[in-house]
Amino acid sequence: MDLKKRVLQTIKKFSLISPGDTVLCAVSGGPDSVALLFILNEISKEEIPISLYIAHFNHMLREESDEEENFVKEIGNSLNIPVFTERKNLKEITGGKNIEAIARRERYKFLYKIAQKIEANKIATGHTASDLAETVIFNLTKGSGIKGLRGFLPKREKIIRPLFETTKEEVENYLKERKIPYRIDFSNFSMKFSRNLIRIKVIPELKKINPSLEKTILRETATLREAEDFIKEEVKKILSRANIRSDKAEISLSIIKAVHPFILKETINEMFFKISGEYLNRTKLKAIEHLIKKDESGEIDLKKGFKGRKDQNSFSIEKEQFSPENKVKIKVTSETEKIETPSGTFIFNAKNPHFEIPEEIIKKGVFIKNREGGEWLQFPYGRKKLKKFFIEKKVPVKLRDFLPIVVTADNEVIWIPELFKKTYIKENQNIIGVRFESGIKNFDN
Amino acid sequence: MDLKKRVLQTIKKFSLISPGDTVLCAVSGGPDSVALLFILNEISKEEIPISLYIAHFNHMLREESDEEENFVKEIGNSLNIPVFTERKNLKEITGGKNIEAIARRERYKFLYKIAQKIEANKIATGHTASDLAETVIFNLTKGSGIKGLRGFLPKREKIIRPLFETTKEEVENYLKERKIPYRIDFSNFSMKFSRNLIRIKVIPELKKINPSLEKTILRETATLREAEDFIKEEVKKILSRANIRSDKAEISLSIIKAVHPFILKETINEMFFKISGEYLNRTKLKAIEHLIKKDESGEIDLKKGFKGRKDQNSFSIEKEQFSPENKVKIKVTSETEKIETPSGTFIFNAKNPHFEIPEEIIKKGVFIKNREGGEWLQFPYGRKKLKKFFIEKKVPVKLRDFLPIVVTADNEVIWIPELFKKTYIKENQNIIGVRFESGIKNFDN
Structure with a gap:
């Protein structure tokens, strides 16, 4: 079947585009996004009348970056579609750390900004079923629960992925048949990134076992998405019987004890999220399950500033009242020091490879503390x-x-x-701040 | 921590062994099963008094098979544990087809037979967390739903897996430290089997991304097992309100329409399994969901001999009454022929590479039919x-x-x-019987 027809099926199946939509198409210049643009352009003329725009974010990460930007502008001209671009020197901003994740965040920020500007209600990205397979294998490798195993969604907020059910191979055939030019993203061939390792080393091996790997994983994720949706609905039902305020979430023991252990943990995790903006790890959740199920009342320390408390009739998660007495302020007196704080063990190293702190500053005094007000950061600007x-x-x-x-x-x-x-743990180098049990989830994503 | 202590934790966590158990330990002679045997032997003397036996199945697949059998017998002698062995020339029996799956089935048959004979209530196998990771990646590759993604269980019927939370590496260190000899299973290094490809080519790449891959997947599967258990309980609740007889399974529309689409499909699938012994594929399940949700009544063909029927108040799966009129008997008149039967399209090829049918037999008449009674098969014996x-x-x-x-x-x-x-489809050669939508599930497993 013609690729356009197949994409139209995907669009219909997941209700991605309706007549009259304003669609901002993210185009890097690589094969996937170029194919997406051409297909959306055809569809806009022949099947679904939409207003189409192009957005290109120049990460300035590679020598070819500027050429790619010009290439996308040329395509836009030739198709008579307006092109929005932005340039940001990410190497300068990030110092080269965790660059793929930061590039992604900056790109999405840019896309949402342009979408708002032109009043686009959809942002189309070129993610394919091959990308989905990569994501699922990556998430399985890193550990991520059902949510990770189901990969990204065909539709999420404004973002739509019309190539969700299309493989990279099909995209490349489409471009070849129509002699549509595109740019090769050379960073895709670099072994620097885990994702590329999965793409280049792992997937070809798995395709020896199952040549239709992408379609198979696509089917798997459909089942997982539906299972996840069901689980969410069940949790929502239980959550609706909890009492959730800004500093306390409480649920009656008779309700929470009656649900399946899996739903118990999922519900407690959502309660915690609602008052802290974070999720708990599985070990903590198990400890809470144990506390809820045993006969006695009790308390459990959750993340910094939060407590779980079980009394006779209910289990609650409470934000500890922040008072000056709880504040920590510890003076560092040597260049390398292990410091115990109420939040965990802190390893201070003034001469770590990422961030050298001059001796005179240490001498004047360096403090590890909670904020008191009046703190500031120095940036180049x-x-x-x-x-x-x-x-x-x-x-x-x-x-x-x-x-x-x-x-x-x-x-x-x-x-x-x-x-x-996160960056530091990942790179396995000297670490100046670790041992804290939690991070701010999704901060880098 | 000492490996024995860790294994004891696993045993306790999953209630694998109790004092007084009779445990049959499956020992191939490879590192995993040898380590398992030594650990169980120590545990039986120091922590949990059990009666320990060894079982070894000689597949006679490799030159080293007999040496492995002798090796296991020697270990048994040296530890003073009785050894039960059986030899079966699987190459002869199978003709080399699908040999890994058949070897597995024969091995389990043997283990259950010996367990019954010596009244063992547990059969211990050497599966490790590394095997679990392999299985999960293999199942993701082949497509298998949540059940496949959660991999094998730490305990299932009589089978227990005390090394469930131990990696291959930990096993090898244990053996090295104690200078315990073992045999290397050379078939593990063959690229012939998909499993080995995952072990040798895929897992080492993924471990570059996450060196604790096995522990991560172990954690993932724990979540999936619990999710699966919850889903099963929900399905059971709905199923208890269905009316299930040997030839018909029926559920009221008001019940089945009220549940989440995911549970709807899972429930229908279980209903179908209860009367047919098979599961439906996702496409069929979606068609049933569609039938149940639309306004009109209707019928849907399921697998051969089974129908789905929706009337005003209920949905039912019915076994079609088998009557002589439904029987098929079609005479094949040429060497290659495409034959339409009520069960599907049948491609007959008398000269396929696996099974040549002599011309004189074709001339006398070959029939494709349902059994009528009196049919027989010719075996060498x-x-x-x-x-x-x-x-x-x-x-x-x-x-x-x-x-x-x-x-x-x-x-x-x-x-x-x-x-x-299955064999023929897999090998992608001329096939003499295909196009039937279903097989007998798990026949080869």
Whole structure:
């Protein structure tokens, strides 16, 4: 079957596009997004009347970046579709750390911004069934529960993925048949990123076992999406019988004890999320399950600032009242030091490879503390208040007072371990802030 | 921590062994099963008093098979544990087809036989967390739903897997430290089997991304097992409100329409299983869901001999009454022929590479038909009645009359496409019996 017809089926199946929609198509210049653009363009003329726009984000990561930007602009001209672009030197901003995740976040931010500007109600991306297979294998490797195993969705908020049921191979055949030019994203061939390792080394081996791997995983994820939806509905039913305020979530024992252990943990996790903006790990959830099921009352420490409490009739998650006495402020006195704080063990290393702290600053005094107000960060373009930085980074209000920060005697923030730890753990180098049990989930995603 | 202590934790966590148990330990001679045996032996003396026996199945597949058998007997002698062995030349029996699956089935048959003989209530196998990771990746590749993604269980019927939470690496370190000898299973290094491809080519790549891959997948499967258990309980609740007889399963529309689409399909699938011994594929299940949800009544063909029927108040799965008029008997008149039967399209090829039918037999007459009674099969050691063959092969009674068979004019059965098709489809060669929508599930497993 013609690829356009197949894409139309996908569009219909998942209700991706309706007549009159304004669709912003994200085009990198690679085969997937170029094919998507051409197909959407045809569809807009022949089947579903939509207004089509192109967005291209220039990460300035590679030599070819500018050429790719020009290439996308040319396609836009030739198809008579307006092109929006933005350039951002991510290497400069990130210092090369965790760059793929940050590039992704910046790209989506850009797409939403343009969509708002042109009043687009849909943002189309070129993700294929081959990308889905990669994502699922990656998430299985990293561990992510049912949500990870079902991969990304064909539709989520404004984002739509019309190539969801199409393989990379089918995309490439389509382009070849019609002699449509595209750019090869050379970063795809780099072994630097886990995703590329899965694409280049793992998937070809698995396709020896099952040549229709992508279609098979597509079917698997459909089942998982439906199972996940069912589980969510069940949790919602139980959650509707809980009492959730901003600083306390409470559920009656008679309700929570009556549900299946799986739903018990899922429900408690959602309750925790509602007041903390984070999820608990499985070990903590099991401990809570144990507390709920045993005969006695009791308390359990959750993440910093949150407690689980079981009394005679109910289980509740409570935000600890933040009071000055709970605040921590510890002076670091040597270049390398292991510091115990109420939130966990903190390893301070002034000479780590990422962030060297000059001796004179240490001498003047470096503190590990909770924020007290008046802290600031130095950026190349000027100072920024810590509060403003927290807002920009979408750090939940409830967490801001609990995050340990490292400041100089002048109240300059030089490190916020919770916000950056992921990178450091991943790279397995000297770490200046670790051992905290939690991070801010999805901060880098 | 000492490996024995860790295994004891696993044993306790999943209630694998209790004092006084009689445990038959399956020992191939490879590292996993040898380590398991030594650990169980220590445990039996120091922590949990059990009676321990060894079983070894000699597949006679490799040159080293006899040496492995002797090796296991020697270990048994040295530890003073009785060893039960059996030899079966599987190459001869199977002709080399699908040999890994058949070897597995024969091995389990043998284990259950010995367990019964010595009144063992547990059969311990050496499956590790590394095997679990392999299984999960294999099942994801082949497509298998939540049940496949959660892999094998730490405990199932008599089978227990005390190394469920132990990696291959940990096993090898244990053996090395104690200088315990073992045999290397060379078939593990062969690329012939998909499983080995995953073990040798895929897992090492994934471990570059996550060095604790096995532990991560172990955690993932724990979540999936619990989710699966919850789903099963929900389905059971709905099923308890259905009316299930041997030839008909019926459920009220008001009940089945009220449940989540995921549970609807799972419930219908269980209803179908209860009267047919088989499961439906997802496409069929979706068609049933559609039928149930639309306004009109209607019928839907399921697998051969089964119908779905929706009337005003209920949905039912019915076994079609088998009557002589429904029987098929079609004479094949040429060497290659495409024959339409009520069960599907049948491609007959007398000169296929697996099974050549001499011209004179074709001339005398070859029939594709349902059994009428009196059919027989010729084996090297003599004739066997078709009925007896069906019983041995565990073909469900309900299916026996529906299976198309190919017989000569003398009523000699020369082919039963449904029973053997898997092999042929897999090898992608000329196929003499295909196009039937279903097989007998798990026949080869």
